[in-house]
Amino acid sequence: MSRSGLQKELKKKSAFESLEQEVTLAILRTNDQLQIRFARLFREFGLTTSQYNVLRILRGEGKPLPILEIAERTVTVVPGITGLIDRLEQAGHVKRERCLEDRRVIYVALTDQGKRTLASLDKPVVALHAKVLARLAPSELKELVRLLEKARAAMSEESAD
Amino acid sequence: MSRSGLQKELKKKSAFESLEQEVTLAILRTNDQLQIRFARLFREFGLTTSQYNVLRILRGEGKPLPILEIAERTVTVVPGITGLIDRLEQAGHVKRERCLEDRRVIYVALTDQGKRTLASLDKPVVALHAKVLARLAPSELKELVRLLEKARAAMSEESAD
DNA sequence: TCGAATTAGATGACGCGTAAACTAAACTCG
């Protein structure tokens, strides 16, 4: 690295253009760090974050759900859910069941293997949640939630203007 | 990113397993909402968020940067940057310049078109930053930054254990 | 009843993040 020595100090931008931008970047970076850590955990169990979320939704519901129901509850948009379910099915975590009354509908059900994988992740997930935020006091966590939800509430109003 | 992420929240179970999990989810959802809005803006100008970030880095530096320098400053991991630069080059926003002293190095430089596109985005970007967080008082914004940075600081310590 | 609209879901194309393997140029050190 012949020349990168002096470039390094320039790397840190000291001045933000606005406080709002600073917040946006802080949220973005914090989210990235969280995602990385959870994705790493899920990968140890052969799952991606999206796949884990789908399994969680199915377990939470306690019964099979139509594919579009699942898509609705994730950030995933409709076309993406198909392949996601494909891979979960291929891995044996879920199975598709065609609805008899309305043959357009396809139910997705957790398999026993899916339930086992999910169960084995429960403790590590809770532990990771606690670990990544261990330095914040409960009062700070509550304040964080409050501020973030206030921000989001403002955004959803704004989108209807 | 989905267009309908926020209506779904009503459907969410009200009971969280832990306060930490609630924070994680709040960060996640807020980030999603921010991403959606900015991505939408960038797309109007023919850019993705990643592409915009690269252009911003180049402008911020004020001079051409080696590809790996750019990758280092984004969340993008090395192999992903190649295609990203490819597309930016194809769209005429940047150009590649091989370094003469070290022929392994390829500099990426903003073109005039890239500068123009970036300039035309400046006002809308600032406006959107202000808009999405308009409901939060400056003291709240500062507190949000403080809490998020505290969380991230804890995470980066934890990762070295 | 027949044709139009609607709905569930799949498909294909593209952008991007991630990991692994690879090429080419430069460096190191005996």
Place this chain on the structure above:
DNA sequence: CGAGTTTAGTTTACGCGTCATCTAATTCGA
């Protein structure tokens, strides 16, 4: 000098989000 190593960057492969388009089943309206 020459073999091994490091470094810059690309390629390939896969998962996923997004969009546009498609098919098949259902429903609705004249």
